[in-house]
Amino acid sequence: MPNGAETKLLLESYLLARIPFVSARTVERGRFLEILAEVADAKTFDIRVHTLSQGLRDLKTKQVISDDKSLLGALDMVGDLFQSRSNVTVVFTDVQHLGEDNEVSRRFADLAALAEEHGGCIVVISSDPVWKPLQRMGMSLALDLPDVDEMRAEIEGFLRQYSGAIPIEWGPQEFDQAASILAGITKIEALNILSTFVVKKSIVKDDLVALTRMKDSIFSELSGIERVVLNPADNKVGGLEGLRQWLDRKRSLLTMDLRDRGMRAPRGVLLIGVPGCGKSLSAKAIASDWQLPLYRLDMGAIFGAYVGQSENRLREALATADSVSPCVLWIDEIEKGLAGAGTESTGVTTRLVGQFLYWLQESRGRVFVVATANDVRALPQELLRTGRFDDMFFLDLPEPDERREIIEIYLRKYLRVQVPAELVSELVELSEGFAGSDLNAAVTEIGYEAIRVGDDNVPFDFYLKAFNNIIPLLRSAPERVEEIRQLRDRAIPASGRARTPEKIGGSRRVVLG
Structure with missing residues (x-):
């Protein structure tokens, strides 16, 4: 049942039962008053509304009953009203600090007791909690944002x-x-x-x-997440054909209504693999291609110095992401924030993992999560369970045809001349073992030289020299690359290329598409 309709039924029942005190939790005062007016018309309730700008007035006729706009003055007047008339409902719209034990909350408690004696009813509209002794004198309801x-x-x-x-x-x-x-x-x-x-x-x-x-x-100032400004020209991804095809199939589902099938919108992907192969760039490309805003959640910045601070920060960040959905939420190097759960000294980390997993599993916000990790073994196994992310992809060093595509993307971006195909082929051969970031660095150096001497004046030897000067990770730390590649059989290859099946530590992932 839609929240507005549910709220209307509850409100009507509370007024019919003459509950002396009703707290309405909402940030939409105007929408709640519209619902209240509908209830008043249907059941002919006598309802007065107090605002700090207009004082006390009749809800139906809009006639001003008192031009005393102060809250304390209104409380005194309503007290007299309850003693002189029965079955009157008064709505207060601008009440601050009602969650504390203070003069105002105690005055409301006295007024609620008077309302109970004379069949009156007080309704307080607020987005804040109410002082418990006062709340126990009546009932509460909530009006959420429109579903x-x-x-x-x-x-x-x-x-x-x-x-x-x-x-x-x-x-x-x-x-x-x-x-x-x-x-x-x-x-x-x-x-x-x-x-x-x-x-x-x-x-x-x-x-x-x-x-x-x-x-x-x-949402100009967001809490817990950072808005990433996108430039489509900067977010072209070469290779990764398997990942791109998978994303194309999911694209339209993010804004479809899937409730009649009992399904939720796609939740996201976990990208693992060799550093520099396009994990972070993929997050930007997804948001750019899908024409959705991109937000970045820095898990390392979530941790706070005080008890409960980290959990509150994460809860606030995820709630913000739900509010701005549909969107893409990029969590870069997720292992930095969630690694080590379950050890003796990481109680906070364990709670963060539980909180994040609950949100990932239960939230119905249309937030597509793109999480990247360089070392998936550092992540808690619960995060890798089927049903958390839609799928996990491994981004490996690009093959020759992928390197060609990547090189051509950067050449078109940084240069203003057509580079001969024969030279591109030679660059592809020279770049064996390069990651995407290595290719970018080499072509960037050529671009700098083109700016300095002119695009037509860069000799072909300089192209070759720029590529020969790059020392890729495969040469500087081959053992590191091989260690990361041990994880390939845990994920779908982002290239879309099928591999010879090897059963390593668990079930095989099947290449789709």
């Missing part, structure tokens, strides 16, 4: 009033996607975004991409 169904109804209702006045290309599928994108923000925020499309005199299918960007702009 997908409620958001779709709001979108359709808003755009319906412009039907015929402006062209609207959206059909059922576009309304579903728009609702999925805008879920997680308030009703007024969603309608403000839609208003910007209305003023341009048309609603087209391409506006769905802009919806994500505009939703992202609402």
Whole structure:
């Protein structure tokens, strides 16, 4: 049942039962008052509303009952009102510090006792907790942000009033996607975004991409995660054909409504492999290709000096990611934050692992996680269990055809001349054992020389020299590369190339596509 409808039923039952004190937890005061007005119309309740800007007024007629805008003055007046009339409901919308034992919370407790004697009811709208002795005098309810169904109804209702006045290309599928994108923000925020499309005199299918960007702009200061600015030209990935095909199959599922099948949106991938082979670049490329905002969670920065601080930081960061979804959440070198769980000195790490796994398993936010790790053996085994991430991919040193593709990407990016195919082939041969980052470094050096002397004046010998000067990890630390390659059979090859089956420490991963 949508939260708005559930809240309406609960509120109606509390008012009919004349519960003396009702606390409503929500950040959408206006939306709650709309629900309250619907209840009042249906059941003819006598409801007064107090705000610090307008004082006390009648909910239905909007007539001002008292222009005393102070909270304490309103409490005195409501006390007199309860003694002179029965079955009156008063709603307070601007109450601060009601979670503490102070004069205001005690005044509300006295007023709640008076309301109980005279069949009155007090409703307090707040996003903060309520002082326990006061809360025990009544009941509580929560109005969450609109879910997908409620958001779709709001979108359709808003755009319906412009039907015929402006062209609207959206059909059922576009309304579903728009609702999925805008879920997680308030009703007024969603309608403000839609208003910007209305003023341009048309609603087209391409506006769905802009919806994500505009939703992202609402969260200017994010807690716990860092917004990564994307430049599509900087996020081209060469090779990794298997990973790219897998992502293409998952792309549209992130914003589809899969509830009728009892399924959730794709959760993400864990990328492991040789350093410099494109794990971090893949996270940027996914967000760029999918036209979604990218956020980075630094697990190393999560740890705090005080008890509970690390857990609170992680909880806040993951909640923020859910709020800004649909998005891509990049967790670079995840082993730095979650390695060592279960040892005697890492109680905090163990709790962080449990908290992260619970979110990964249970959260229904449309957050696609791209986690990278250089040493998967340092990660807790619970993280690698099927059902956490959708799949795990191994990124190895690129093969010749992959190196060619990567080299050509960087040559087009850094140079303004066409490089002969014969020279590219020679560079491919020279770069045996290079990682993607090594190829980037070599072509970058050529680019610097092109800027210095002009693109047409860089001799071919300089191209070869730039590549010969690179010492790849395979030459500087071959034992390290071989150690990492021992993990290949635990994951799907990102290249898409099938390998000769070798059973090493567990079940085989099957190459898809």
